[in-house]
Amino acid sequence: MARPPDQGLVMVGPILMRFGTDAQRARFLPKVLSGEHVWTQGYSEPNAGSDLAAVRTEAVLDGDHFVVNGQKTWTTWGADGTHMFMLVRTDKTVKKQAGISFLLVDLKTPGVTVRPIRNIAGEREFCEVFFDDVRVPQENLVGALNQGWTVAKALLGFERLFTxxxxxxxxxxxxxxxxxxxxxxxxxxxxxxxxxxxxxxxxxxxxxxxxxxxxxxxxxxxxxxxxxxxxxxxxxxxxxxxxxxxxxxxxxxxxxxxxxxxxxxxxxxxxxxxxxxxxxxxxxxxxxxxxxxxxxxxxx
Ligand SMILES: Cc1cc2nc3c(=O)[nH]c(=O)nc-3n(C[C@H](O)[C@H](O)[C@H](O)COP(=O)(O)OP(=O)(O)OC[C@H]3O[C@@H](n4cnc5c(N)ncnc54)[C@H](O)[C@@H]3O)c2cc1C
Structure with missing residues (x-):
């Protein structure tokens, strides 16, 4: 069966192979391969594009869940996506890069709102995605808490290879x-x-x-x-x-x-x-x- 090289194949797959736990690999990789999960990239925010380390979408630990609040933008295929890999701020007291974590989020979780944006060709290629008290299981953290910048940079390497x-x-x-x-x-x-x-x-x-x-x-x-x-x-x-x-x-x-x-x-x-x-x-x-x-x- 033909399928496009989506962000699951070219970004999340390689990242989980390097940084994921055995449980994350077992849970997510088969669905990346089958295309059942359609992954989107939650990096950019209204005030964090080139200066990516400025992300402000916040994730606060509450028991065994993170509670996520904030906004992502320019999310390609956001309207079709089932999941997002995202950068979140988990420590506001340290140097920008040192307080970021990498989370995997099911976009059907209550509190997620996806709003399409039309591109120059008039197509709904991107979305804005809003997070309002979205509860994400702690087991969806990739890499260690506050070590997301390392994961983020490795993923950008794969994205640049794909591009x-x-x-x-x-x-x-x-x-x-x-x-x-x-x-x-x-x-x-x-x-x-x-x-x-x-x-x-x-x-x-x-x-x-x-x-x-x-x-x-x-x-x-x-x-x-x-x-x-x-x-x-x-x-x-x-x-x-x-x-x-x-x-x-x-x-x-x-x-x-x-x-x-x-x-x-x-x-x-x-x-x-x-x-x-x-x-x-x-x-x-x-x-x-x-x-x-x-x-x-x-x-x-
Ligand atoms: C087609 C498309 C798809 C995208 N898909 C996604 C996606 O799926 N997920 C996601 O998270 N993001 C996505 N993006 C967003 C993209 O990553 C950002 O647009 C990009 O990082 C630039 O950020 P910005 O738009 O905030 O521009 P800014 O950072 O505000 O930059 C504006 C201009 O200033 C220049 N500039 C900024 N800083 C410097 C500097 N230090 N030195 C020299 N020049 C500088 C930039 O090159 C640019 O020309 C997508 C963008 C496009 C166009």
């Missing part, structure tokens, strides 16, 4: 090729040069992705240099998306899924996706900061 996949660029390259053939653009040497450049960039992306995927497969920590893959992947995708729009010529502004005799594809969709991909998993500006500090060792 670094060449599949979107490869698909858009094929779309450009198809359109260029239909419209005779390969007769133009300037177009051929640009296409060849992006074809090589996409091949480089595939090679870089394979290298990082091998690190993950060996079970080694994903290095900070994964930020380079995230930038390369999303910016190659964006350049291809722009070339697709140019290749569509008079039809480049076609916004909807409608097809006509001239153009048989959604020309603007890759650009919408690429714009979002440059922001999620940590914006590309933040990735450049990480490369400067953690890889090149430049001063802050």
């Amino acid at each position: 670094g996949s060449p599949k979107h660029s490869q698909h858009t390259l094929h779309q450009v090729e198809k359109l260029a053939q239909q419209r005779g653009l390969f007769d133009d040497p300037a177009f051929v040069a640009r296409f060849a450049q992006l074809q090589l960039d996409t091949a480089d992306l595939g090679a870089a992705y394979t290298g990082f995927a091998e690190i993950a497969k060996r079970g080694e920590p994903i290095p900070a240099s994964i930020s380079m893959l995230k930038i390369w992947s999303t910016e190659t995708y964006e350049r291809l998306a722009m070339l697709l729009i140019e290749a569509a010529q008079d039809y480049g502004g076609m916004r909807d899924m409608c097809r006509n005799d001239e153009i048989d594809m959604h020309v603007v969709a890759p650009l919408f996706n690429a714009m979002g991909a440059k922001i999620f998993a940590g914006s590309n500006e933040i990735q450049r900061n990480i490369l400067a500090k953690a890889v090149l060792d430049l001063p802050s």
Whole structure:
């Protein structure tokens, strides 16, 4: 059976394999694999995006449960999700990063409210999720109490690996090729040069992705240099998306899924996706900061 590589497969699964207890692995991993649980990511909040350690959604221990109050935002697939992995503040008295924990939450728990947000394409891709005295069993804590920042960063490594996949660029390259053939653009040497450049960039992306995927497969920590893959992947995708729009010529502004005799594809969709991909998993500006500090060792 075909299924998309959702956040259960690419984020929660690998995290539970590394940081989960045996009981958490037995309880959650089979349902990640079967697709019965649809996982969502509860990291961002209205005042905690790039500055993720500023999360304020609070979890207070009450007997054998945490009581969660606060709000998450930009939750992809929130309206379809059954579960959320989330960062919560469990200690307000220490340095920001030292008071965060990583919790798994069933979104059907009383007190959870999910409100959809429309994206630039008019689709209900994201949600805001509100938590009002939501009781979460203590056994849903991943890693130790107040050690969630370590788990959070490891998960971001997997998210950046997933975002670094060449599949979107490869698909858009094929779309450009198809359109260029239909419209005779390969007769133009300037177009051929640009296409060849992006074809090589996409091949480089595939090679870089394979290298990082091998690190993950060996079970080694994903290095900070994964930020380079995230930038390369999303910016190659964006350049291809722009070339697709140019290749569509008079039809480049076609916004909807409608097809006509001239153009048989959604020309603007890759650009919408690429714009979002440059922001999620940590914006590309933040990735450049990480490369400067953690890889090149430049001063802050
Ligand atoms: C398509 C999409 C899907 C998403 N899905 C999810 C999801 O499922 N779950 C989730 O938790 N979040 C999700 N997000 C949210 C995403 O993680 C945040 O949007 C992102 O981290 C940026 O945070 P922000 O929106 O608060 O922007 P801000 O942090 O306010 O940043 C605004 C701008 O300032 C720049 N900036 C900020 N700080 C610095 C700095 N120190 N140096 C240089 N530039 C800086 C940023 O690069 C950006 O351009 C999604 C976002 C998008 C676009």
